[in-house]
Amino acid sequence: MAFLLAVYASLDDAFLTGDPLAMILNRLAAYMTFSALLPMWWVNWLRRQRLQDLFNEFAAIEADFFYPYRHLLADCTTYDNYLLWKGLASLLQNLSIFYTTTVETPSILLIIFTCLLTILTNVVLLVATHFYLVVLHTYRLIWALNRRLEAIAADSIMPRLCQRRHLLSVEIDTMASIYARLISLCERYTRMHQLHLLLVIGSVTASNIEVLFYVRLLWSGKVAERTSFNVFATFQIFVVNLLGFWLTITICELALVESRKTSAILRGFSAKPKLTLNVERSLECFAIICSSTKLRFHICGLFDINHLTGLNVLSTMILYLIYLVQYYHDNL
Amino acid sequence: MKHSNWFNNMPYNKVKPSAVQLHNIGYNEFLHRIPRDSSIFNDIRTTLFILKATGLLPFYEEISSYEVGPPTKPNIFYSYFIRGVVQALTIFNLYNLVTSGSAQLFSSYSDTDNVNKWIEFLLCMLAHSTTVIICARNSKSFLKIINEILKVDEDVFDRFGTAFENRCGFSLKFIVGICICQWYLIILTVLEASDSLNMNSYIFIMFNAVQNGMAAIFIVFAAALLRIVKVRFAHLNSILSGYTYNQQRKQEHFAGRERFRNTMETFPEESLFTYRMHNKLLRIYRSINDCCSLILVAYMGYAFYTITTTTYKLFVQITTQSYPQISYNVLQTCFTWLAMHTCVLALLSRSCGQVTDEANWTSQVLARVYSKSKDHQNIVDKFLTKSVKQEVQFTAYGFFVIDNSTLFKIFSAVTTYLVILIQFKQLEDSKTVNNSM
Numbered sequence: 001m002a003f004l005l006a007v008y009a010s011l012d013d014a015f016l017t018g019d020p021l022a023m024i025l026n027r028l029a030a031y032m033t034f035s036a037l038l039p040m041w042w043v044n045w046l047r048r049q050r051l052q053d054l055f056n057e058f059a060a061i062e063a064d065f066f067y068p069y070r071h072l073l074a075d076c077t078t079y080d081n082y083l084l085w086k087g088l089a090s091l092l093q094n095l096s097i098f099y100t101t102t103v104e105t106p107s108i109l110l111i112i113f114t115c116l117l118t119i120l121t122n123v124v125l126l127v128a129t130h131f132y133l134v135v136l137h138t139y140r141l142i143w144a145l146n147r148r149l150e151a152i153a154a155d156s157i158m159p160r161l162c163q164r165r166h167l168l169s170v171e172i173d174t175m176a177s178i179y180a181r182l183i184s185l186c187e188r189y190t191r192m193h194q195l196h197l198l199l200v201i202g203s204v205t206a207s208n209i210e211v212l213f214y215v216r217l218l219w220s221g222k223v224a225e226r227t228s229f230n231v232f233a234t235f236q237i238f239v240v241n242l243l244g245f246w247l248t249i250t251i252c253e254l255a256l257v258e259s260r261k262t263s264a265i266l267r268g269f270s271a272k273p274k275l276t277l278n279v280e281r282s283l284e285c286f287a288i289i290c291s292s293t294k295l296r297f298h299i300c301g302l303f304d305i306n307h308l309t310g311l312n313v314l315s316t317m318i319l320y321l322i323y324l325v326q327y328y329h330d331n332l
Numbered sequence: 333m334k335h336s337n338w339f340n341n342m343p344y345n346k347v348k349p350s351a352v353q354l355h356n357i358g359y360n361e362f363l364h365r366i367p368r369d370s371s372i373f374n375d376i377r378t379t380l381f382i383l384k385a386t387g388l389l390p391f392y393e394e395i396s397s398y399e400v401g402p403p404t405k406p407n408i409f410y411s412y413f414i415r416g417v418v419q420a421l422t423i424f425n426l427y428n429l430v431t432s433g434s435a436q437l438f439s440s441y442s443d444t445d446n447v448n449k450w451i452e453f454l455l456c457m458l459a460h461s462t463t464v465i466i467c468a469r470n471s472k473s474f475l476k477i478i479n480e481i482l483k484v485d486e487d488v489f490d491r492f493g494t495a496f497e498n499r500c501g502f503s504l505k506f507i508v509g510i511c512i513c514q515w516y517l518i519i520l521t522v523l524e525a526s527d528s529l530n531m532n533s534y535i536f537i538m539f540n541a542v543q544n545g546m547a548a549i550f551i552v553f554a555a556a557l558l559r560i561v562k563v564r565f566a567h568l569n570s571i572l573s574g575y576t577y578n579q580q581r582k583q584e585h586f587a588g589r590e591r592f593r594n595t596m597e598t599f600p601e602e603s604l605f606t607y608r609m610h611n612k613l614l615r616i617y618r619s620i621n622d623c624c625s626l627i628l629v630a631y632m633g634y635a636f637y638t639i640t641t642t643t644y645k646l647f648v649q650i651t652t653q654s655y656p657q658i659s660y661n662v663l664q665t666c667f668t669w670l671a672m673h674t675c676v677l678a679l680l681s682r683s684c685g686q687v688t689d690e691a692n693w694t695s696q697v698l699a700r701v702y703s704k705s706k707d708h709q710n711i712v713d714k715f716l717t718k719s720v721k722q723e724v725q726f727t728a729y730g731f732f733v734i735d736n737s738t739l740f741k742i743f744s745a746v747t748t749y750l751v752i753l754i755q756f757k758q759l760e761d762s763k764t765v766n767n768s769m
Contacts, residue, residue, distance in 0.1 A: 253730050263722045264614065270714045271608035273600075284717045291721040307730030322752055329759045 021328055022210075022217060029206050036199035037120060040127060047192055054192070057185055058137065065145075065178045072144040079140045082251055086132055089244045090125060096240045097121060099233060125244075128200050131193040132248055135297070138186055139255040142295075145175060145182075146261055153268045169278035176286040179262065183293050186255075194299045197248075201299075204245050205313055211238045212321045249310035252297050256306055259295040266290060372481060375500035376556045379507065383553055386546055387414030388467040392475055398486040400478055415468055421539050422461055428536050429453055445648075448641045453540065455634040460543035462630040463550050470623045477557070477623070480616050484564055484609055491605060492571075496563050503556040506679060510548045513672040514541040520665050547631050548676050554624045555683040558726075561620070562683065564613055565690035568606050569697050575599055576700040596705050603698075603711050610694055614724060617691060625729040628680070632728060632742075635673040640746050642669045644753045678739055684726040685736035695719045 066073060097118050152168065214234050266287050269275070275283075297305040373380070373394075383389040391407035392400045403411070429450065467474070489495060518541050522529065529537075575596065646666045649658060695716060702712045725733045732738070 257730070263718065264618070267614070267718045267722075268611050270718055271604055271611055273604050280714070284713070287718045291717075308732065311731045326752075326755060326759065329756075329763065 021324075022214060025210050025213065029203070029210050032206055033203045036203055037124065040124060040196050040199060043195055044127060050188075050192060054134070054185070054189055057181070058134075061141065061178060061181055061185070065174055066141065069144055069148055072147050073140060075147075076140045076143050078143070078254065079136060082136055082247070082254075085247055086129060086136075089240070089247055090129065092240045093125060093244060094118060094122070096237055099236070124196075124200065127193070127196045128244075128248065131189070131197060132251060134189050135186075135251050135255055138182060139251065139258055141182060142179075142255065142258045142262070145178065146258060146265060149175065149262065149265045153265055166278060169276070169282045172279065172282040172286055176282070176289050179286070180289050180293060183259075183295055186295055186297070190297050190299070197305070198300050198302070201245070201313065204241050205317060208238055208241050208317050209320045209324070211235070211241075212317065213324050216321070216325055245313075246310065249305060249307060252305040253307045253310075256295055256297075263287065263290040372478075372485070372496075372498060372560055375498040375560070376503060376553070379500075379503045379549070379553050379556055382507065382549060383467075384411075385414075387411045387418060388464065388546070388550060389474055390471045392478075398482045400475060400482070402472075402475065411468075411471075415464055418464055419461065421535075422457055422543070425453075425536055425539055425543075426457060428532055429457075445645070448644075452634075452638055452641060455637050456540060456543050456547070459547045459627075459630040459634040463547050463627050466623070466627050467550070473619060473623050477616055477619055480612065480619075481560060481564075484612055484616075487605075487609065488564075488567070494567075496560075496567065498560050498563055500556045500559055502559075502679070503552050506552045506555075506675070507549055509675070510545050510552070510672060513668050514545045516668055517541065517665060520661055520668070524661050524665075547634070548672065550627060551631055551676050551680050554620070554628070555679045557620055558683040558687045561613055561617055562687040562690050564609070565687065565694070568609055568613070569690060569693055571602065572606055572694065572697045572701065575704065576697065577704055578700075596708060599701075599705075599708050600711055603708075603715075607715055610691075614691065617687065617724065617726075621726055625727065628728045628734065629731060632677070635677055636742055636745065638669055639673050639742070640749045640753070642666045643746060643750050646670075647750065647754065648757065674739075677742065681734055681736055681738040684734040684738075688724060688726050688735055692723045 062073075098114060152172070211234055215231060215238070218231050218234060266283060269283050299305060303309050380389065384391050387410075390403040390411050392403050395401045485496065518537055521537055525533075643666075645662065649662050649666070652658075698712050698715055702709060702716070726735065727733050732741070
């Protein structure tokens with residue numbers, strides 16, 4: 001890694017802009033990314049035991065409640081779609097790293113450097129992907145829970161269920177406990193990944209600001225060789241980074257919205273006149289659990305991950321781009 | 333079964349309406365006995381017609397006064413055709429914008445201004461195409477929303493014999509205002525151009541006006557839908573608040589001889605009915621939010637950008653030293669843009685805020701009924717446990733909450749960006765001074 005850092009720092013002007021401020025920025029972003037790697041590895045190694053517990057808990061939840069509803073889990077198309085999206089994003093990220101080797105005469109050093117860099121980046125990406133998958137999994141479980149609850153709400157008057165009223169109340173109790181367990185699980189893995197996420201979001205934002213600034217530099221005509229190829233090569237980094245970042249944001253938002261739907265479905269029960277006391281009590285208990293513990297992805301006590309934060313990060317990128325351009329206006 | 337249970341109770345209710353109903357309905361009750369043409373169509377017929385004619389909504393069939401059906405085959409083809417034409421024109425405009433076809437429109441300003449104007453056109457196209465695409469994708473959901481609203485109307489009519497006063501007259505006024513603004517802007521743009529415009533530029537200007545108008549009219553439609561939902565929430569709240577202590581005191585005061593000793597006796601049925609309607613309305617509210625959220629984001633982004641650049645233009649126009657006099661043409665353009673976008677944004681945020689407030693008010697009303705009688709506390713509890721700390725919000729795709737504070741937030745952001753733009757201008761000016769020296 002030290003070797004890589006030395007090579008990377010000696011490259012300096014990766015985009016051949018020939019500009020002092022751009023060089024400083026590039027170096028800064030590189031040091032930031034590399035310094036993020038070490039704690040990531042370290043933390044991941046320390047917490048391997050907890051990671052195992054996490055997987056066990058997931059398996060336990062599925063075995064406890066979702067075993068009869070496997071068809072529901074299989075029906076969740078959003079889950080499949082987002083898995084595909086994530087795969088596409090990872091592929092694009094790898095491709096965009098190798099893109100730099102397409103200069104006319106790639107030296108051996110550059111190729112080795114790029115390969116090593118790819119491995120390192122993939123380590124970082126895998127950790128982020130892990131968080132993504134866990135959230136996606138939580139989303140699917142909550143989704144299946146909601147579908148089951150909806151089914152109960154729709155036909156709780158059916159004679160089939162009338163004979164098994166006591167079973168209904170037991171099932172709702174189980175659902176409530178599963179919901180609470182999912183939320184505490186969510187808290188646990190967010191706490192485990194919070195440092196990684198913070199570093200990833202930080203470095204993505206920094207590199208995006210940098211790339212946008214490069215595009216502006218290239219556009220200004222001060223750079224010797226400005227081709228559409230060059231602009232595209234720089235801009236695709238921004239697009240690919242943004243895709244990966246936005247997928248993480250949007251999957252968290254999906255899970256949040258789905259968990260909010262649970263309480264909306266519970267509300268549907270209040271218009272039903274004929275429910276036994278036990279069922280009524282279980283429903284109330286579930287409703288209180290829903291209102292008191294809410295799903296949230298709280299990162300390092302700094303911010304929650306949802307669409308609002310995503311929008312804020314985007315506007316921060318644009319704002320800092322404007323600051324940089326203003327600061328550097330004389331040379332443009 | 334719950335539904336039939338409620339059905340059986342109906343005649344009882346019609347024969348002997350509760351005091352609450354008497355109080356709320358008053359003399360009008362027997363005037364509305366005959367089911368008339370469903371009122372939501374009367375109120376927003378024009379808006380719906382414009383949206384249908386421009387291909388945003390399908391031409392649905394009115395099966396009965398309380399139900400609409402899917403569109404017929406020719407109408408579906410008509411909608412597809414119009415959408416295709418609109419998208420083709422959008423691509424034509426985009427082509428004009430990218431190539432030099434519309435260069436005549438960007439003649440009179442400095443470099444930064446031209447870029448701003450260019451981005452503004454682009455955002456306008458984006459907002460309009462988002463509206464068209466999302467509407468095409470969600471056309472079934474819109475029909476479902478209308479059907480569900482009509483279903484609520486039917487249920488409430490059967491129960492209480494009331495039809496709703498929607499007061500959606502504002503939508504027509506807004507649409508007329510938007511059209512006038514767009515025509516005025518077209519005339520101003522044509523007058524402003526120094527040399528005679530070619531055909532491409534005319535088409536560009538006209539279609540840009542259409543895009544602007546359609547994006548704004550859709551927002552007015554969304555506001556009208558929200559107003560309709562708000563009226564229904566308010567009605568439910570007024571039914572429930574009839575059971576609170578204060579209201580019953582007042583009633584006794586007014587009604588004098590008509591004393592209803594046991595007014596709480598209708599409460600169980602009525603409250604269950606209200607809960608059911610409240611749930612349905614909440615579902616409608618949520619689905620309106622889901623259908624419109626991306627359109628709202630696109631429009632609000634566009635409106636925000638336009639307001640910022642227009643304010644900036646206004647500032648430059650007022651403070652500029654180089655011209656001997658202020659150009660009234662530009663001033664008029666700026667004020668028209670500002671007025672249009674501010675009014676539409678204000679309408680949107682106000683109607684969102686109102687419907688959210690009404691929806692969240694129900695639990696407050698019920699909490700006041702709670703202390704009224706011991707017997708019915710469990711019924712109230714049923715509702716309250718499920719709605720405490722579960723307030724609903726109208727969000728734009730989760731990015732931000734749209735309520736009364738949105739307009740304020742937008743204008744504070746506009747001010748910040750205005751300052752940044754002015755700083756840019758100063759930098760640009762100082763640079764040209766340095767270069768000339």
